[in-house]
C-alpha cells in the first residue's frame with residue numbers, strides 16, 4: 019500500500035512538473051499569441067528606485083501589438099499624480115527572442131515564460147551612462163493572477179539575483195486602471 023502511494027505521488031509529480039513546463043522552450047515562442055490586452059501584476063528590479071513611486075520603470079501595460087519585426091507596447095505612467103498614456107516600439111534584435119528599445123537608456127529584453135492565455139514574464143537589462151540594472155515584469159490577461167504564478171515569478175526573480183524585497187506587487191497599488199476605462 020505504501021509503495022502504491024509512493025508510486026502514485028511520483029506519477030503525479032511528473033505529470034504536474036510536465037504541465038508547468040507546457041509554456042514554451044526558448045526559441046519556439048509563438049509571439050503572435052502575445053497580442054492583446056495585458057495588466058501589470060508584479061514588477062521587480064535590482065535598482066529599486068526605478069520601480070518605486072515616480073520611478074521611470076513603474077509603468078502599467080495596457081496593450082501589446084505584435085508587429086512584423088517589433089512589439090508595440092501601450093502603457094500608462096503616473097506623473098505628478100496624473101495617469102499619462104505612452105507607447106514604445108521594441109525592435110527584434112539579431113538574437114532569437116530578444117528585443118531592444120530606448121527608454122531611460124538602452125533596454126534589451128527577452129520573454130522568459132508565458133502560457134499566452136494568462137501570464138507573460140519578461141526579463142530586461144537597462145544600460146544608461148555605463149550603469150546597468152535588471153528589470154523583471156509579470157503581466158496578466160486579467161487584473162490579478164494566482165499566488166502560484168506570482169510565486170513562480172518571484173522564484174525566477176531570485177534566480178536572477180533580485181531579492182524578494184525588490185519585488186513589488188502592483189495589484190495592491192494604483193495602476194491607473196480608472197484612466198484605462
Ligand SMILES: *[C@@H]1O[C@H](CO)[C@@H](O)[C@H](O)[C@H]1NC(C)=O
Pocket residue numbers: 071072097098099
Ligand atoms: C511622486 O510624485 C508626486 C507628485 O510630484 C509626489 O507628491 C510624491 O510625493 C512622489 N512620491 C515619491 C515616493 O517620491
